[in-house]
Amino acid sequence: MTATLIETTSLRRPEKPARRRGPRSSGRPGRFGDNLTGYGFLCAALICFALFSWYPIIRGVLLSFQQVDFVNPATWVGWANFQKLFADPLFAVAWRNTLYFTLLALVFGFAIPFVVAMVINEFRHAKGFFRLVVYLPVMLPPVVTALLWKWFYDPGPGLFNTLLHAVNLPGLSWLDSSSTSMLSLVLVSTWANMGSATLIYLAALGGIPGELYEASELDGATIWQRVRYITIPHTRFVLLVMMLLQIVATMQVFTEPYVMTGGGPEDSTVTVLLLLYRYAFVYNDFGTASAMSLLLFLALGAFSALYLRLTRTRG
Amino acid sequence: MSNIPMVSVTTKPLPDAEEGQMNSFALRRGLGLLAAAGLGLGVLAGCTSANSAGGGTDAATDGPVTISINGQPPKTQPFDRKIFDEDVAEFQKTHPNIHLEPHEGFMDPKTFSAKLAGGQLEDVFYVYFTDPSTLIARHQAADITDYVKDVPHYNDIQQPLRDVFSDGKGHYYGLPTANYTMGLLYNRKLFTQAGLDPDKPPTTWPEVQADAKKIAALGNGIVGYADYSKSNQGGWHFTAEMYSQGGQIATKNGDKWESAVNTPQGRAVLDNLHQMRWTDNSMGQKQLLELADVQQKMGAGQLGMYLAAPDNVPTVVNQFHGSYADYGLAPMPGGQGTLIGGEGYMINPKASPAKIKAGLQWLQWKFLNPDRFETNLKRYKAQGQPVGLPVPPVADIWTGAVRDKEEQLKQQYATVPVSNYKSYMDGASRLKGNIEPPQAQEIYAALDNVMQGVLTRRDADPGALLAEADNKVKSILAQVK
Numbered sequence: 071m072t073a074t075l076i077e078t079t080s081l082r083r084p085e086k087p088a089r090r091r092g093p094r095s096s097g098r099p100g101r102f103g104d105n106l107t108g109y110g111f112l113c114a115a116l117i118c119f120a121l122f123s124w125y126p127i128i129r130g131v132l133l134s135f136q137q138v139d140f141v142n143p144a145t146w147v148g149w150a151n152f153q154k155l156f157a158d159p160l161f162a163v164a165w166r167n168t169l170y171f172t173l174l175a176l177v178f179g180f181a182i183p184f185v186v187a188m189v190i191n192e193f194r195h196a197k198g199f200f201r202l203v204v205y206l207p208v209m210l211p212p213v214v215t216a217l218l219w220k221w222f223y224d225p226g227p228g229l230f231n232t233l234l235h236a237v238n239l240p241g242l243s244w245l246d247s248s249s250t251s252m253l254s255l256v257l258v259s260t261w262a263n264m265g266s267a268t269l270i271y272l273a274a275l276g277g278i279p280g281e282l283y284e285a286s287e288l289d290g291a292t293i294w295q296r297v298r299y300i301t302i303p304h305t306r307f308v309l310l311v312m313m314l315l316q317i318v319a320t321m322q323v324f325t326e327p328y329v330m331t332g333g334g335p336e337d338s339t340v341t342v343l344l345l346l347y348r349y350a351f352v353y354n355d356f357g358t359a360s361a362m363s364l365l366l367f368l369a370l371g372a373f374s375a376l377y378l379r380l381t382r383t384r385g
Numbered sequence: 386m387s388n389i390p391m392v393s394v395t396t397k398p399l400p401d402a403e404e405g406q407m408n409s410f411a412l413r414r415g416l417g418l419l420a421a422a423g424l425g426l427g428v429l430a431g432c433t434s435a436n437s438a439g440g441g442t443d444a445a446t447d448g449p450v451t452i453s454i455n456g457q458p459p460k461t462q463p464f465d466r467k468i469f470d471e472d473v474a475e476f477q478k479t480h481p482n483i484h485l486e487p488h489e490g491f492m493d494p495k496t497f498s499a500k501l502a503g504g505q506l507e508d509v510f511y512v513y514f515t516d517p518s519t520l521i522a523r524h525q526a527a528d529i530t531d532y533v534k535d536v537p538h539y540n541d542i543q544q545p546l547r548d549v550f551s552d553g554k555g556h557y558y559g560l561p562t563a564n565y566t567m568g569l570l571y572n573r574k575l576f577t578q579a580g581l582d583p584d585k586p587p588t589t590w591p592e593v594q595a596d597a598k599k600i601a602a603l604g605n606g607i608v609g610y611a612d613y614s615k616s617n618q619g620g621w622h623f624t625a626e627m628y629s630q631g632g633q634i635a636t637k638n639g640d641k642w643e644s645a646v647n648t649p650q651g652r653a654v655l656d657n658l659h660q661m662r663w664t665d666n667s668m669g670q671k672q673l674l675e676l677a678d679v680q681q682k683m684g685a686g687q688l689g690m691y692l693a694a695p696d697n698v699p700t701v702v703n704q705f706h707g708s709y710a711d712y713g714l715a716p717m718p719g720g721q722g723t724l725i726g727g728e729g730y731m732i733n734p735k736a737s738p739a740k741i742k743a744g745l746q747w748l749q750w751k752f753l754n755p756d757r758f759e760t761n762l763k764r765y766k767a768q769g770q771p772v773g774l775p776v777p778p779v780a781d782i783w784t785g786a787v788r789d790k791e792e793q794l795k796q797q798y799a800t801v802p803v804s805n806y807k808s809y810m811d812g813a814s815r816l817k818g819n820i821e822p823p824q825a826q827e828i829y830a831a832l833d834n835v836m837q838g839v840l841t842r843r844d845a846d847p848g849a850l851l852a853e854a855d856n857k858v859k860s861i862l863a864q865v866k
Contacts, residue, residue, distance in 0.1 A: 138502075139523040139524055139525060140498055140501040140502040140525065141501070141523075141524050141525055141734050141735070142524060157860070159857070224671050225670040225671050226606060226669065226670045226671050227606065243670075243841070245673060246670075246671065246672045246673060246841045247841060247842075248841070248842075331615070331673060332615040332616045332673065332675070332833070333833075334614065334615060334673050334833065334834070334837040334841075335614075335672070335673060335837040335838070335841040335842075336834050336837050336838050336841070336842075337834060348830065351494055351495040352494060352617070352826050352827075352830070353826065353827055354494065354497070354498050354519065354523070356498065
């Protein structure tokens with residue numbers, strides 16, 4: 071549920087290109103010379119990935135087993151960084167909080183955009199306007215969003231408690247209570263990121279043939295039956311992919327707890343990435359931070375593989 | 386440098402149920418995301434290539450030498466920038482063999498290691514008092530023990546401040562250039578409105594409680610007393626309050642450090658805060674505050690008191706267009722002690738002896754130079770800057786005759802009401818100054834929880850909070866070498 075970039079290109083299976091005829095086509099498709107430009111572009115991308123992604127990842131893995139002070143050569147410390155992590159009581163707390171955030175984000179951040187997309191899809195007019203309205207929060211910088219909601223949550227003159235008081239309801243502590251702090255962060259995250267997911271769902275809904283709905287209406291199907299038997303089956307794969315995206319992204323939640331709560335109150339919003347950040351940039355312990363990063367990487371990798379296997383089998 | 390693995394997901398509408406294609410798409414997407422997760426590893430690793438120190442002409446002899454220095458104020462602070470640049474020019478004129486390469490910025494823990502690893506760390510770099518112990522333990526600063534004896538007036542600097550840059554075994558790694566002792570910043574206007582005497586600020590914690598209650602009774606969202614509980618600043622203030630009650634956070638027993646968090650003094654700190662927050666309702670509803678939140682409230686005239694260093698006064702006045710006459714500084718309540726903090730400079734561990742010598746000459750000339758007290762004060766006064774606060778250019782770091790001279794000149798050139806800070810200055814020399822504990826940032830992170838617990842939960846158990854924090858501090862101190 072972090073930043074998503076929308077790129078609209080068709081997924082339809084490309085038509086088989088007609089074989090070129092002419093002097094350059096000698097009947098040996100894929101000849102190196104024919105694809106030179108393509109290889110050139112590929113090289114640029116590969117170099118970028120190698121320099122800025124793959125090499126740092128490998129260095130990160132090595133660093134997990136080292137102690138560094140950036141002055142003397144790094145020393146190998148075996149599993150010491152991992153042992154230090156497991157001995158830190160906050161390590162388990164951070165994982166528990168992160169999983170809790172992910173669960174709440176699934177309940178809110180996964181369901182709400184789909185419902186909103188279905189509602190907007192039903193509009194006959196001003197669809198574009200509502201698409202824009204839903205997408206607008208995505209355009210706000212994440213830190214600005216977090217600071218804005220911090221004011222909404224202010225237990226004194228904040229927007230939400232003012233509204234609650236206006237209808238004679240008691241105000242809530244929102245971020246100041248460990249029982250509501252995580253939920254408060256999830257609401258921010260959902261609001262800020264639902265625009266992208268809604269647009270994707272809208273695109274998927276737009277691909278469902280209208281005749282199916284017309285036929286079901288003639289057969290007397292209720293709204294729920296139409297959703298259950300037409301909408302969901304036709305958007306199943308989008309839903310499955312979006313769920314995977316969302317889980318992987320929400321497991322890396324950082325901005326909201328960093329800006330809004332600093333991990334508090336009483337560690338109730340310390341997430342894996344926030345703890346990782348502290349190890350790296352507050353305690354300057356890059357070895358332990360890398361070990362934590364590696365564990366997150368492995369956990370998300372294992373989860374993604376399992377998820378894809380399960381969904382492919384069922385598909 | 387960012388450590389946030391951003392998940393950039395390219396995604397597209399999925400018009401038809403082309404299952405085989407869909408599954409391979411999902412697989413690619415999953416792998417793509419996995420790679421994005423790996424960026425967390427990547428970004429961290431990107432900071433870690435060991436390299437040599439920053440370039441520049443090096444000279445092992447007394448010939449020309451070029452040193453890079455940071456601490457240059459940003460252009461958004463035109464006066465400070467101008468003063469700094471003028472000083473650089475004058476220093477180079479009077480020291481023709483030393484060429485300075487000034488860099489903007491101060492200490493940023495987030496980029497420090499990356500700069501050191503990448504050879505970008507300045508030869509002379511700025512630090513807060515919380516930094517030296519960690520940097521010394523990690524060998525990230527040069528040993529200057531053999532050089533400091535040649536630094537003029539070094540022995541006139543307060544010993545506890547010099548010791549901030551020591552490893553405790555007789556070796557020194559930096560010079561202090563400014564110092565603060567934590568005190569109580571209060572709004573004189575609100576004191577008057579609440580029927581309190583602004584010339585008699587509270588000196589004990591029960592008096593703080595009573596005054597805060599009266600100020601909060603003014604209503605309109607006015608808060609009597611505010612305290613931090615976030616971003617390690619809660620732990621920092623808890624430490625200061627412990628010192629004010631005569632307690633400690635860590636004590637040294639032989640070669641080992643022991644936690645002193647779970648003590649009657651710690652309990653007194655929490656009981657006091659709990660009373661103000663939940664019984665007196667004098668601390669406001671909004672908690673998880675940090676420095677900027679509290680300064681904003683003080684600048685808006687919505688806050689009576691908070692614990693602060695003197696440099697908060699010009700910040701609050703300048704940012705919120707206030708008046709110096711409206712603010713007063715009192716010594717730390719409690720009378721048992723206070724937290725001392727401050728700033729200074731250390732030298733790149735890869736710097737040559739010539740660079741170390743040149744760096745120390747610059748630091749002494751710019752920051753530790755009693756011969757330039759008067760010149761600096763005149764320049765500040767001529768430019769309409771506040772003079773009279775215990776902050777640079779007349780930092781409170783000296784002892785003996787040098788300190789007396791500085792105080793006399795400060796009063797002579799004062800442009801702000803010095804009487805508003807007199808009780809603070811008297812207290813600063815009377816109260817026992819305690820430096821920050823070892824592994825300060827990690828300990829402060831653990832102590833943030835204690836503050837958060839007592840300020841966000843009415844039913845918080847101070848004993849349980851202290852016991853939990855005590856365990857955490859013990860494990861942090863066990864790592865101190």
